[in-house]
Amino acid sequence: MMLSAHDLFAILPELLVIFAACAVLVLDPITPSSRKDGLAWLSLGTMAVCMGLTAARFGSPTTAFGGLVVIDNYSCFWKLLLYFVTGLTILLSFSYLKEERICLGEYYGFILLALSGMMVMVSGADLLTIYLGTELMSLSLYVMAGLKRAEAKSLEASAKYFVLGAFSSGILLYGISLLYGSAGSTQLPAIATAIAGRSLDDPLLLFATILIAVGFSFKLAVVPFHMWTPDVYQGAPTSVTAFMAVASKAASFGAFMRVFVEGLGGVRANWSLLFLLLCIGTLILGNIVALVQTNVKRMLAYSSIAHAGYALIGVVAAGRLAPAEASAAVSSVMLYIALYAFMTFGAFTIIAMLRKGGLEGDEIEDFSGLAKRHPFAALLMLVFMVSLAGIPPTAGFIGKFYVFLSAVQAGLTWLAVLALVFAAISAYFYLRLVMVMYMREPEAVTALSPRFVSSPALSIVLACAIAGVVFFGLYPDPIVNLATQAALSLK
Numbered sequence: 018m019m020l021s022a023h024d025l026f027a028i029l030p031e032l033l034v035i036f037a038a039c040a041v042l043v044l045d046p047i048t049p050s051s052r053k054d055g056l057a058w059l060s061l062g063t064m065a066v067c068m069g070l071t072a073a074r075f076g077s078p079t080t081a082f083g084g085l086v087v088i089d090n091y092s093c094f095w096k097l098l099l100y101f102v103t104g105l106t107i108l109l110s111f112s113y114l115k116e117e118r119i120c121l122g123e124y125y126g127f128i129l130l131a132l133s134g135m136m137v138m139v140s141g142a143d144l145l146t147i148y149l150g151t152e153l154m155s156l157s158l159y160v161m162a163g164l165k166r167a168e169a170k171s172l173e174a175s176a177k178y179f180v181l182g183a184f185s186s187g188i189l190l191y192g193i194s195l196l197y198g199s200a201g202s203t204q205l206p207a208i209a210t211a212i213a214g215r216s217l218d219d220p221l222l223l224f225a226t227i228l229i230a231v232g233f234s235f236k237l238a239v240v241p242f243h244m245w246t247p248d249v250y251q252g253a254p255t256s257v258t259a260f261m262a263v264a265s266k267a268a269s270f271g272a273f274m275r276v277f278v279e280g281l282g283g284v285r286a287n288w289s290l291l292f293l294l295l296c297i298g299t300l301i302l303g304n305i306v307a308l309v310q311t312n313v314k315r316m317l318a319y320s321s322i323a324h325a326g327y328a329l330i331g332v333v334a335a336g337r338l339a340p341a342e343a344s345a346a347v348s349s350v351m352l353y354i355a356l357y358a359f360m361t362f363g364a365f366t367i368i369a370m371l372r373k374g375g376l377e378g379d380e381i382e383d384f385s386g387l388a389k390r391h392p393f394a395a396l397l398m399l400v401f402m403v404s405l406a407g408i409p410p411t412a413g414f415i416g417k418f419y420v421f422l423s424a425v426q427a428g429l430t431w432l433a434v435l436a437l438v439f440a441a442i443s444a445y446f447y448l449r450l451v452m453v454m455y456m457r458e459p460e461a462v463t464a465l466s467p468r469f470v471s472s473p474a475l476s477i478v479l480a481c482a483i484a485g486v487v488f489f490g491l492y493p494d495p496i497v498n499l500a501t502q503a504a505l506s507l508k
Contacts, residue, residue: 189232289336
């Protein structure tokens with residue numbers, strides 16, 4: 018295959034991100050500690066340029082590399098979200114890395130490498146392309162999870178993530194090989210044509226679909242493939258946890274829906290049942306186990322699992338609806354993940370700002386009396402918790418409303434009711450943190466008393482998060498219309 022200028026221009030944002038990552042890794046050893054922030058600014062500048070390039074391509078679909086890569090509204094939506102989240106992660110890391118004494122310039126290089134993998138995932142129209150993107154993302158995150166080298170739980174998180182991630186990657190690759198044997202191609206349009214009119218009665222197609230579903234379920238933290246999530250979320254640096262909870266989940270859902278809706282759409286009635294079972298199990302375990310957590314990061318880890326279950330409702334609905342009607346269900350998932358990004362990132366930012374001595378204050382008890390010590394921070398955390406619980410008029414309510422609506426439209430009213438019950442259960446552990454902040458007296462002031470670390474960069478992150486939660490809760494039309502338009506690109 019000959020490279021053309023068209024192909025290179027199509028993946029220009031990916032090339033810029035990879036070039037910036039390499040530049041950061043090269044410049045890090047020769048950059049004085051006092052000027053390490055320049056590497057972060059280089060990364061932020063790259064995000065701004067890529068965001069402009071991607072936004073300009075919205076509405077102008079094209080393919081590259083013989084159909085291996087597709088640049089359409091669907092991929093542009095996910096890329097814009099990923100740029101935004103990555104930019105917030107870099108801003109969050111400014112102060113956080115200094116507080117944690119993590120003086121590693123390559124940190125920003127790994128963020129950019131992970132981002133480049135995510136971009137390949139959402140733009141891939143070939144199973145092997147998507148797989149390569151998944152591995153690039155995963156390998157970077159394995160390293161980033163263990164950057165708090167002085168803490169055993171961080172190293173443990175990295176090791177667990179690597180072992181289980183490698184196992185899931187093997188399963189995904191095996192599923193891809195079986196699907197290639199069944200369909201004769203790894204390109205999604207060719208797979209869709211090859212399996213048209215077939216069902217999962219074909220053993221090869223059945224096993225291929227199951228194995229690919231298992232591989233993606235690990236990345237999505239879907240029960241029973243969630244085992245890594247609580248330990249990794251708790252052990253990893255909080256900035257990395259926020260990045261994984263939002264960006265990794267967004268990219269995984271983007272690639273996952275393209276594979277199953279576009280490539281395996283011909284057997285949607287079959288895989289819809291599989292994801293229905295996974296959805297119910299995820300909702301039950303995520304919400305129930307979160308009730309007994311005493312660590313905020315572990316609680317948000319199980320919350321993340323539960324939210325993956327809510328998003329799966331839209332995927333199940335897309336499998337039950339006719340192809341012409343499935344785009345509304347797909348758009349509900351895209352909308353849910355985009356809105357989830359604001360409230361989750363905001364919550365993790367508050368956790369990163371709370372310090373107890375020289376450590377993070379990530380226990381629920383560390384938030385005791387926060388409303389009296391730092392009333393504005395407590396108010397922001399209140400809004401994020403209320404949004405995560407899905408209480409109006411926040412963005413969390415809008416996200417849940419659209420995925421529940423998609424279930425009703427697909428004739429799964431009972432599933433929407435079940436999810437509503439678990440949403441009510443989830444309100445307990447979210448509002449328990451609010452109760453601790455507002456109804457308990459703060460600890461006596463000592464050297465180990467929880468304190469808040471603030472900076473202009475952290476203020477920008479919180480401003481973006483709270484603006485998204487409040488604005489889209491009151492006026493969701495812009496992002497709803499964007500998600501709806503983007504979902505129409507999937508065929």
